[in-house]
Amino acid sequence: MSEETKKLPGPRGGLILGSLNEIGPKAHVTWTKWSATYGPIFRVDLGPLGDSVVLSDYNVLKKAFEDNADVFSGRFVLPIVEKAGSHGTLSWEVGEIHEKRTRLTLAVLEKLDLNKLAQNEVEAFCDMLKERQDKSPSTLYEMIHESNMNMALAYTYQRGQRCQYDNEKFRQRMALMDNVSEARRNLIAENVNFFPFLWHIGCSKFRQVHDALRSNINQELSSRDPSIATVQDLMDGYLAKVDGIDFPAKDSIPHIINFIGASLSLKTAIQWLLLLITKHKDVQTKIQNEVTSVFGDEVPTMEGIDKVPYTSATIRETLRIACPAAQVVPHMTRADVKFEGYDIKNGTVVFGNIWGLHHDTKYWEEPETFNPDRFLNSKGKLDNIDEESYVPFGRGKRRCPGEDFSKRVMFLYITSIYQKFGFEEVEGHPLPDVDDGIIHGGRHKPPPYKVKIVPRSDGE
Numbered sequence: 001m002s003e004e005t006k007k008l009p010g011p012r013g014g015l016i017l018g019s020l021n022e023i024g025p026k027a028h029v030t031w032t033k034w035s036a037t038y039g040p041i042f043r044v045d046l047g048p049l050g051d052s053v054v055l056s057d058y059n060v061l062k063k064a065f066e067d068n069a070d071v072f073s074g075r076f077v078l079p080i081v082e083k084a085g086s087h088g089t090l091s092w093e094v095g096e097i098h099e100k101r102t103r104l105t106l107a108v109l110e111k112l113d114l115n116k117l118a119q120n121e122v123e124a125f126c127d128m129l130k131e132r133q134d135k136s137p138s139t140l141y142e143m144i145h146e147s148n149m150n151m152a153l154a155y156t157y158q159r160g161q162r163c164q165y166d167n168e169k170f171r172q173r174m175a176l177m178d179n180v181s182e183a184r185r186n187l188i189a190e191n192v193n194f195f196p197f198l199w200h201i202g203c204s205k206f207r208q209v210h211d212a213l214r215s216n217i218n219q220e221l222s223s224r225d226p227s228i229a230t231v232q233d234l235m236d237g238y239l240a241k242v243d244g245i246d247f248p249a250k251d252s253i254p255h256i257i258n259f260i261g262a263s264l265s266l267k268t269a270i271q272w273l274l275l276l277i278t279k280h281k282d283v284q285t286k287i288q289n290e291v292t293s294v295f296g297d298e299v300p301t302m303e304g305i306d307k308v309p310y311t312s313a314t315i316r317e318t319l320r321i322a323c324p325a326a327q328v329v330p331h332m333t334r335a336d337v338k339f340e341g342y343d344i345k346n347g348t349v350v351f352g353n354i355w356g357l358h359h360d361t362k363y364w365e366e367p368e369t370f371n372p373d374r375f376l377n378s379k380g381k382l383d384n385i386d387e388e389s390y391v392p393f394g395r396g397k398r399r400c401p402g403e404d405f406s407k408r409v410m411f412l413y414i415t416s417i418y419q420k421f422g423f424e425e426v427e428g429h430p431l432p433d434v435d436d437g438i439i440h441g442g443r444h445k446p447p448p449y450k451v452k453i454v455p456r457s458d459g460e
Helices: 027-038 058-067 079-084 095-111 114-132 140-157 168-183 196-202 204-223 234-240 249-279 281-295 302-307 309-321 354-358 403-420
Strands: 041-045 051-055 337-339 342-344 349-352 421-425 438-440 443-445 451-455
Touching: 027 041, 027 051, 027 354, 051 058, 058 349, 079 196, 079 204, 095 234, 095 249, 114 140, 114 403, 114 451, 140 168, 140 204, 140 234, 140 249, 168 204, 168 249, 204 234, 204 249, 234 249, 249 281, 249 309, 249 403, 249 421, 249 443, 281 302, 281 309, 281 403, 281 421, 302 309, 302 403, 309 403, 403 421
Parallel strands: 051 349
Antiparallel strands: 041 051, 337 342, 421 451, 438 443
16 A cells, blocks of 8 residues: 555444444553554544544654644644633643733743742641641542642632632632532543533533632632732733733633643642652652752752752652653644645544553553653663653643643652651552552542651651
8 A cells, every 4th residue: 555545544433432432431541552553643433523643652743743733733622621611721722822822821920939839838738747647547639639729729810829728718719620620520531522412411510610610710800900010820910911912801711720720730740649659668768868868957949959869750750650641632633734654634633642652661661660760870860861752741832831830849849748758558548559540630640549647757
């Protein structure tokens, strides 16, 4: 068969649902298995949504999302997202408006003291660990969620201020966001995406929780003076038209919802970090010793990041083996394109299988094994292999704009926590494995777990 008529390989789908039943709840796992049969680029029949393309190798992912970014940087807006209101969001916009929205976001983040915000939140989190250390088994899983939500609200529409965890306004806003998150358990697999008429039949709860959150944010927006002198959060950025970037102030509402939702990936990463470190006592001991040797009793700061390579390697390894973004949000081609010998039509949905890249034996030795040392060289220093099949924050124009902030926050959490505490498995509550991860809201997250908080004494 000539290259001009080369047909994309892939599993044969059924007449109505295509391959949806075979994909199952963990598409990233299924796609990784299928890539072993069909190769690094293959077709998947999504039934009513038509054919899509899955990229499961670093080279094809790079060629698509970087070398051919203009063609592959489109966004397939899921029907349920469109019906819920996708306008004004970074995740679903394309072209010039997406670039403009990104500039606004980055301009706001530059004006906020994110390091101070993160540092204050981490210190409060450690205080909460101390307070709850005798309450075993601890719901550390939920504590991480509370802490992350406090930060997300602070830099979106809470004027850069964190709240006490029992603050009534904070609890209300967190509950509203939790309701939306629960309603979006598996965005891609929602029945409305395949049968749009169900929006008016079976999605009343979905509509209600979104309307309640939008109403809460709109109340805050209505209470603010549009003549903003100092930008303190994302909402202020819209009102002040930061750096001359002009969007209607009401656009801040879906943007805030989207941004808080995206921040849940950071929470998920920290939950995986503490889980995997607890499951590997030798890793926990090494991190504790390294943090103590570098920071002693001083508050850990970003200036010391190069001095704790093993801790940094553990963060990287967690993002590899249990990446929250196991599959990238679906891209869409913006033109007909000849790619790797295949004709791909304009408007084709394209998935990048990050899980497959991070578990590819071509790049990783024993990829199913949690091993932070793989990121260290023979001298114990960080080996910079970010460009080789390691893409926890995506690639190309759609790369996560919060990458640098997320890395800083994870570093501050891990160094500050293990400077003062450790964790142990609780009898009768076995800790889950990476394979037990679930897909929730498009993220690969660990199921809830409990641990015992163990305070360190005298640096031991």
